[in-house]
Amino acid sequence: MFSVTIRDHMMIAHSLRGEVFGPAQRLHGATYVVDATFRRASLDADGIVVDIGRASEVLHELLGGLGYRNLDDEPDLAGSNTTTEVLARVIADRLADRARDGALGDGARELDGLAVTLRESHVAWASYERAL
Amino acid sequence: MFSVTIRDHMMIAHSLRGEVFGPAQRLHGATYVVDATFRRASLDADGIVVDIGRASEVLHELLGGLGYRNLDDEPDLAGSNTTTEVLARVIADRLADRARDGALGDGARELDGLAVTLRESHVAWASYERAL
Amino acid sequence: MFSVTIRDHMMIAHSLRGEVFGPAQRLHGATYVVDATFRRASLDADGIVVDIGRASEVLHELLGGLGYRNLDDEPDLAGSNTTTEVLARVIADRLADRARDGALGDGARELDGLAVTLRESHVAWASYERAL
Amino acid sequence: MFSVTIRDHMMIAHSLRGEVFGPAQRLHGATYVVDATFRRASLDADGIVVDIGRASEVLHELLGGLGYRNLDDEPDLAGSNTTTEVLARVIADRLADRARDGALGDGARELDGLAVTLRESHVAWASYERAL
Amino acid sequence: MFSVTIRDHMMIAHSLRGEVFGPAQRLHGATYVVDATFRRASLDADGIVVDIGRASEVLHELLGGLGYRNLDDEPDLAGSNTTTEVLARVIADRLADRARDGALGDGARELDGLAVTLRESHVAWASYERAL
Amino acid sequence: MFSVTIRDHMMIAHSLRGEVFGPAQRLHGATYVVDATFRRASLDADGIVVDIGRASEVLHELLGGLGYRNLDDEPDLAGSNTTTEVLARVIADRLADRARDGALGDGARELDGLAVTLRESHVAWASYERAL
Numbered sequence: 001m002f003s004v005t006i007r008d009h010m011m012i013a014h015s016l017r018g019e020v021f022g023p024a025q026r027l028h029g030a031t032y033v034v035d036a037t038f039r040r041a042s043l044d045a046d047g048i049v050v051d052i053g054r055a056s057e058v059l060h061e062l063l064g065g066l067g068y069r070n071l072d073d074e075p076d077l078a079g080s081n082t083t084t085e086v087l088a089r090v091i092a093d094r095l096a097d098r099a100r101d102g103a104l105g106d107g108a109r110e111l112d113g114l115a116v117t118l119r120e121s122h123v124a125w126a127s128y129e130r131a132l
Numbered sequence: 133m134f135s136v137t138i139r140d141h142m143m144i145a146h147s148l149r150g151e152v153f154g155p156a157q158r159l160h161g162a163t164y165v166v167d168a169t170f171r172r173a174s175l176d177a178d179g180i181v182v183d184i185g186r187a188s189e190v191l192h193e194l195l196g197g198l199g200y201r202n203l204d205d206e207p208d209l210a211g212s213n214t215t216t217e218v219l220a221r222v223i224a225d226r227l228a229d230r231a232r233d234g235a236l237g238d239g240a241r242e243l244d245g246l247a248v249t250l251r252e253s254h255v256a257w258a259s260y261e262r263a264l
Numbered sequence: 265m266f267s268v269t270i271r272d273h274m275m276i277a278h279s280l281r282g283e284v285f286g287p288a289q290r291l292h293g294a295t296y297v298v299d300a301t302f303r304r305a306s307l308d309a310d311g312i313v314v315d316i317g318r319a320s321e322v323l324h325e326l327l328g329g330l331g332y333r334n335l336d337d338e339p340d341l342a343g344s345n346t347t348t349e350v351l352a353r354v355i356a357d358r359l360a361d362r363a364r365d366g367a368l369g370d371g372a373r374e375l376d377g378l379a380v381t382l383r384e385s386h387v388a389w390a391s392y393e394r395a396l
Numbered sequence: 397m398f399s400v401t402i403r404d405h406m407m408i409a410h411s412l413r414g415e416v417f418g419p420a421q422r423l424h425g426a427t428y429v430v431d432a433t434f435r436r437a438s439l440d441a442d443g444i445v446v447d448i449g450r451a452s453e454v455l456h457e458l459l460g461g462l463g464y465r466n467l468d469d470e471p472d473l474a475g476s477n478t479t480t481e482v483l484a485r486v487i488a489d490r491l492a493d494r495a496r497d498g499a500l501g502d503g504a505r506e507l508d509g510l511a512v513t514l515r516e517s518h519v520a521w522a523s524y525e526r527a528l
Numbered sequence: 529m530f531s532v533t534i535r536d537h538m539m540i541a542h543s544l545r546g547e548v549f550g551p552a553q554r555l556h557g558a559t560y561v562v563d564a565t566f567r568r569a570s571l572d573a574d575g576i577v578v579d580i581g582r583a584s585e586v587l588h589e590l591l592g593g594l595g596y597r598n599l600d601d602e603p604d605l606a607g608s609n610t611t612t613e614v615l616a617r618v619i620a621d622r623l624a625d626r627a628r629d630g631a632l633g634d635g636a637r638e639l640d641g642l643a644v645t646l647r648e649s650h651v652a653w654a655s656y657e658r659a660l
Numbered sequence: 661m662f663s664v665t666i667r668d669h670m671m672i673a674h675s676l677r678g679e680v681f682g683p684a685q686r687l688h689g690a691t692y693v694v695d696a697t698f699r700r701a702s703l704d705a706d707g708i709v710v711d712i713g714r715a716s717e718v719l720h721e722l723l724g725g726l727g728y729r730n731l732d733d734e735p736d737l738a739g740s741n742t743t744t745e746v747l748a749r750v751i752a753d754r755l756a757d758r759a760r761d762g763a764l765g766d767g768a769r770e771l772d773g774l775a776v777t778l779r780e781s782h783v784a785w786a787s788y789e790r791a792l
Binding site for chain 6: 269
């Protein structure tokens with residue numbers, strides 16, 4: 001199995017609902033360093049998993065739709081806590097949609113899976129991985 | 133599949149038995165930067181894999197029972213080499229026990245697996261992963 | 265010259281005033297991984313620059329007074345943009361106050377200087393250094 | 397499942413064929429920081445996955461056969477693009493050969509799999525993993 | 529003293545002349561992860577050292593003029609070995625020129641100094657720092 | 661001013677004397693990731709600060725004289741606590757001796773200074789810098 005990972009980041013504000021979050025129930029924020037991993041059993045004719053230039057642009061654009069915002073005010077995310085885990089799935093699912101609609105190139109339709117890791121500090125991170 | 137990872141560390145002395153270890157047969161030591169990963173197929177009602185506050189406390193307490201010690205003198209570890217691989221399993225198994233006894237919260241009983249990585253330097257690390 | 269650095273972090277929300285900040289004029293947030301460096305020309309009788317245990321506690325407490333908050337609402341920070349540079353100085357100045365009032369131990373009164381670096385992402389960070 | 401990872405690096409020149417590569421079609425180069433991971437279901441009698449000293453030597457020697465070269469001129473690699481993905485497989489396959497021929501020690505014949513990750517920058521890396 | 533650092537990278541081919549370079553006398557290549565640091569005694573009216581958006585664009589454009597090339601063929605660099613040290617100075621001097629010609633904004637004319645670090649692997653890097 | 665840094669590591673056991681060290685008064689150990697920085701105002705005829713190959717060998721040999729040992733038993737270090745700060749100075753002073761005796765090459769006699777940083781964990785490190 002092959003994989004390629006690219007890294008970008010976003011900076012957001014949010015608050016979390018539930019006693020388990022302690023002081024993180026207050027409005028605060030985070031930098032998420034985002035690693036998007038694309039998996040594929042075999043390489044395409046160019047010898048790659050995915051066009052890394054396109055994948056970087058798509059990820060950057062997608063993070064631009066979340067970053068520099070207060071996620072508490074985003075209608076798309078209403079009704080769920082925007083925990084690191086939840087945001088990893090949101091980004092992975094949106095990347096999967098873009099892969100299917102051809103934004104990552106025709107070859108990306110052969111991808112077997114993808115994973116998204118959000119690093120919220122030097123001591124904590126969360127991931128979500130899924131099939132394609 | 134979701135996962136959450138937290139990082140802590142411990143500093144220990146030990147020696148390793150066996151010619152394969154060369155100079156590491158002498159009494160020496162290591163800082164292990166410890167990454168504990170908790171895996172779960174679906175999130176709980178709060179949108180998390182595990183209560184990261186509790187998990188950090190449990191990991192810190194557990195490492196406090198190993199750190200700042202000469203592991204050659206620990207009865208619990210007698211009879212086996214305390215290699216990085218072995219210590220990764222010891223920590224993973226102790227975390228699994230704590231998850232089962234409720235120390236990580238009721239939700240942690242839904243965890244599917246966990247993994248522990250011990251980084252012993254900038255050029256070497258070892259992991260152990262297991263089901264729960 | 266000797267130095268010792270310790271690392272901790274804080275997660276905050278804020279907005280920045282001024283066209284130069286582009287989308288960061290909106291309410292957003294950041295994780296700042298904070299490196300606090302203590303400098304001293306010679307070591308104390310124990311062979312250290314500063315009591316690293318005390319320094320870590322003081323830094324953690326100090327970051328606890330900023331973290332998990334919307335800095336736009338903090339009276340202490342009103343009237344200035346809470347840029348990474350400004351926050352590095354705020355933290356350095358507060359650490360300097362604690363060093364002078366003895367919170368880092370008597371030896372810390374011999375410190376020659378300190379520096380604070382705030383890493384806001386994998387591609388950007390800011391520092392402020394000052395004498396003591 | 398246990399794993400052990402060791403890190404080394406190589407510095408190479410090459411060019412890539414195909415419009416998808418844009419400016420990387422020109423002769424350029426890369427430092428690849430190489431992580432080789434060895435997996436095994438159970439540890440050997442010494443409590444290890446593999447003799448890390450031998451594994452490091454074998455990896456270093458193997459990278460020495462690729463590094464400080466223009467890969468466009470290497471007969472072994474002719475006919476395929478030397479993308480990060482392809483090079484990860486080349487290195488993994490050569491390591492697998494060395495494990496089978498005993499260069500990593502008798503115990504290494506019990507390895508269940510291996511993975512090779514090539515980090516080409518702080519924002520991109522590729523991996524290949526295979527059974528043994 | 530304040531500083532702000534931004535990170536980018538470039539991938540180049542080159543060879544080095546001189547016995548001291550051993551196998552690096554052959555045509556090979558490198559990824560340089562480039563950290564550009566801007567220093568200033570006091571902040572501007574916005575509370576910043578430099579417009580980080582502009583600085584990132586200028587650095588990226590400047591690295592685009594070196595990257596994805598065989599530096600042995602670049603007339604600008606003829607006559608000197610393109611060691612990591614030399615390239616750090618080349619980039620620092622070009623950034624200094626851009627600061628002086630206003631490309632980093634009017635405020636950047638108040639910069640006191642800058643430093644450029646090129647990381648060529650996980651175990652080696654070089655820096656050049658200069659006044660402005 | 662130019663600088664070049666190389667990274668290596670050592671693994672040691674030791675104990676620290678003094679109440680300030682708390683549990684670190686017990687026999688324990690550490691991995692020190694060691695960064696040695698060589699500074700020089702101008703480059704030599706080859707365009708380098710120091711022969712990085714020789715410097716790496718000298719550093720590795722020097723760390724080999726400390727690593728895989730219980731530092732409490734080393735006569736050379738008797739009478740002082742082997743804190744991270746003290747060890748940084750020991751290594752810097754030994755490197756300075758080697759630079760002066762020609763082990764780093766004739767050019768290394770032109771070095772202006774050096775610094776040694778010992779990273780003891782992901783959250784703490786110490787440095788010592790000196791003139792040459």
